[in-house]
Amino acid sequence: MARNDNSLGTTNSLGNLTNRQLARSGQVGRSDTQDFFRFQLTGRSSLTVSLGRLRANADLALLNNRGRQLQRSNKSGTSSEQIQTTLAAGTYYLRVFRRSGDTPYSLQASATATPTPTPAPAPVPTPAPVPTPAPTPAPTPAPTPAPSTSANPRQAWIRQIPTDNPERATAANNHAEAIAIDRFGNTFISGNSNSTVGGGSRAGFDDAWFAKYDAAGNQQWLRKIATSSNDYIKGLVTDSAGNLYLTGATAGSGQFNRASAFIAKYDSSGNQLWIDYLRGSGNIGNDIAIDSSGNLYITGRTSGSIGGANAGSLDAWVAKYNSNGERQWTGQLGTSGYDEAFSVAVDSQGNAYIAGETPGALAGSSAGGDDAWLAKYSTAGSLLWVKQFGSASPIDRANAIVIDRADNVYVGGNTGGSAGSIWPENKPWISKFTADGAQIWTTQFGSFVTDLADLAIDQADDLYVSGRTQDAFGSATVGGSWNAYFAKFNSQGSNLWGELLATRWEDRAYAIAVDSVNQIHVMGITGGSLGATNPRSPVWDVWVAKYLP
Structure with missing residues (x-):
C-alpha cells in the first residue's frame, strides 16, 4: 500500500522561533505531498506564518505538540496562505500540503514574545464555616484486570535483505511492501530497491522484487520486475495450490512493456503464468485479495478511466478477475480531488470492500x-x-481491511485529529462495521507517534496490527527514533499484547499476515541489524520474521 513518509516523526526542525524570523523553501507535489516543520516557543508569543511563491494550490496548517490542527489557511489557487495567532510556550508544527498540481513554495515564520496578561485581582471571599467532616469511606479496591487470552509470541526466525547475501549488498535503500503466506507454511514478501537485490544489474530507478521463504526461513528464490523506470509490487496473495498473485505498477519499458497497474500470476516456483495490464499513466495497484472460488480483486488509484469516467485528478478503482486472468468487471469512484484506495478484502458472499483516503465528499x-x-x-x-x-x-486515512467469519468488516488507519465518538484522540484506530456498514465499535491505541500500516485476522477473529511507533509496546526496549511494532487485539477491540523490534536506527513494520495455526508473519525495514549485521547502517534493509503463538 502507498505510504507518505513525511510525517510528524520526520519533521524539519526550525528550533526556537521566539523573537526570531526565518524562511524555508521546498516543494510539494504528487510524489511528495506534504512537509512538516517543528518549532518551539520559549514563552507566550505572537506568531505569523506565510506561505507564498506558489505555482499550484497548497495549504498551510498549524498543529499542536500532539499533532492536532489548531488553525488552517486554505485559499484557492495560487493565493498566498497566512496564519496569525498568539500561542503559549511549547512545541508546535507547521504543515505544508498539496491540494493540486506540483509547486515550489516559500515559507516565512516569525514570533514575537508577548507579555502574559495580568489578571485583575479577585475579591477575597468571606470564609465559610468549616463543616463537620463526614466519615471517610473505605477505599474501593481496584478491579482485577481480566487475564490475557494470549501470551506474547515467540520469534521462530528473522531474516534481513540484502544482508543475508553480503556479496550482493550495496550502499542503497530497500523498501518493504507486502507479505502473503500459503497453506504449506511458506512466506512471500515483496519490495522495491535501488540496489542490486537478487543479483544482476539495476534496470531502472527502483526495481521491484518478490521472494519466497520456506517454513524454516530459508529463501527459496527471489524474482525481479525491472524496467527502465520505477517498478512496484504493492500487494500479494496466494491460492490453495500455492500459486502467487501480485499487483503493483510499472512505468518503464522492457520486461513489462510500459504497463501501468498490473495483476500477475506465478506458480510456487516463481514462474510467471499470466499477466494483465490496466494501462494509463497514474494507474497503480495497491492491494489484492482472493475469494473462496479463486477470483481475484485488486484496487488502487488512477488518473484516467478504469471503471468509469474520472471525477477529478485521481480516482479510486477496484477490479475483479477470474483465476485465468480474465477481467470480470471494474468500478471507479472519486471526487474532484486526489482519491485513492489502499486496501481490498472480500467476504464469504463475494462482495468486495475497499478503503482509502479522500479530500472530497x-x-x-x-x-x-x-x-x-x-x-x-x-x-x-x-x-x-x-x-x-x-x-x-x-x-x-484508512490503510487496511480484514473480514471475519461472520462477514464483519474491520478497518484500520491513522488520524491527525479527533472526531468525537469516532476517534476521540489523535491516535491510530481500528473500527468494526457490519456488512451493512453500521459501525459496531472503534478502538484507539498508542499515541500520535504511533502509525498503523496493516491489519491481519486469525481463525478466532482476533486482530493483528503492524506499524511504527515511538511508544513502548510489551517488554522490549525502545531503540531509535522509530521502532517497528506489531500487536494483537481481540474481536471486541481489547489489546492483548504488543511487541517491538528496535535497533539504534529507525525501524518499521509494514505488512503482517497470520496463518491457519496462528503463526505471525511480519515484514518491514530497518536502518540497523535485526536479522543480520547491517554494515551500512543507517541504510535501510528489508526484514521478515516469523513468530509462534
Whole structure:
C-alpha cells in the first residue's frame, strides 16, 4: 500500500522561533505531498506564518505538540496562505500540503514574545464555616484486570535483505511492501530497491522484487520486475495450490512493456503464468485479495478511466478477475480531488470492500481535510454503499481491511485529529462495521507517534496490527527514533499484547499476515541489524520474521 513518509516523526526542525524570523523553501507535489516543520516557543508569543511563491494550490496548517490542527489557511489557487495567532510556550508544527498540481513554495515564520496578561485581582471571599467532616469511606479496591487470552509470541526466525547475501549488498535503500503466506507454511514478501537485490544489474530507478521463504526461513528464490523506470509490487496473495498473485505498477519499458497497474500470476516456483495490464499513466495497484472460488480483486488509484469516467485528478478503482486472468468487471469512484484506495478484502458472499483516503465528499459530506472511507461492491460489481469518516485534521486515512467469519468488516488507519465518538484522540484506530456498514465499535491505541500500516485476522477473529511507533509496546526496549511494532487485539477491540523490534536506527513494520495455526508473519525495514549485521547502517534493509503463538 502507498505510504507518505513525511510525517510528524520526520519533521524539519526550525528550533526556537521566539523573537526570531526565518524562511524555508521546498516543494510539494504528487510524489511528495506534504512537509512538516517543528518549532518551539520559549514563552507566550505572537506568531505569523506565510506561505507564498506558489505555482499550484497548497495549504498551510498549524498543529499542536500532539499533532492536532489548531488553525488552517486554505485559499484557492495560487493565493498566498497566512496564519496569525498568539500561542503559549511549547512545541508546535507547521504543515505544508498539496491540494493540486506540483509547486515550489516559500515559507516565512516569525514570533514575537508577548507579555502574559495580568489578571485583575479577585475579591477575597468571606470564609465559610468549616463543616463537620463526614466519615471517610473505605477505599474501593481496584478491579482485577481480566487475564490475557494470549501470551506474547515467540520469534521462530528473522531474516534481513540484502544482508543475508553480503556479496550482493550495496550502499542503497530497500523498501518493504507486502507479505502473503500459503497453506504449506511458506512466506512471500515483496519490495522495491535501488540496489542490486537478487543479483544482476539495476534496470531502472527502483526495481521491484518478490521472494519466497520456506517454513524454516530459508529463501527459496527471489524474482525481479525491472524496467527502465520505477517498478512496484504493492500487494500479494496466494491460492490453495500455492500459486502467487501480485499487483503493483510499472512505468518503464522492457520486461513489462510500459504497463501501468498490473495483476500477475506465478506458480510456487516463481514462474510467471499470466499477466494483465490496466494501462494509463497514474494507474497503480495497491492491494489484492482472493475469494473462496479463486477470483481475484485488486484496487488502487488512477488518473484516467478504469471503471468509469474520472471525477477529478485521481480516482479510486477496484477490479475483479477470474483465476485465468480474465477481467470480470471494474468500478471507479472519486471526487474532484486526489482519491485513492489502499486496501481490498472480500467476504464469504463475494462482495468486495475497499478503503482509502479522500479530500472530497464520497459519501455526501466531508469532515474536513482528507477523510477515511469504506466502500462495498456486490459480487457483480455494483457499488452498494460508501461510508466516510474523519476529523477536521487534514490527515485521516484508512490503510487496511480484514473480514471475519461472520462477514464483519474491520478497518484500520491513522488520524491527525479527533472526531468525537469516532476517534476521540489523535491516535491510530481500528473500527468494526457490519456488512451493512453500521459501525459496531472503534478502538484507539498508542499515541500520535504511533502509525498503523496493516491489519491481519486469525481463525478466532482476533486482530493483528503492524506499524511504527515511538511508544513502548510489551517488554522490549525502545531503540531509535522509530521502532517497528506489531500487536494483537481481540474481536471486541481489547489489546492483548504488543511487541517491538528496535535497533539504534529507525525501524518499521509494514505488512503482517497470520496463518491457519496462528503463526505471525511480519515484514518491514530497518536502518540497523535485526536479522543480520547491517554494515551500512543507517541504510535501510528489508526484514521478515516469523513468530509462534
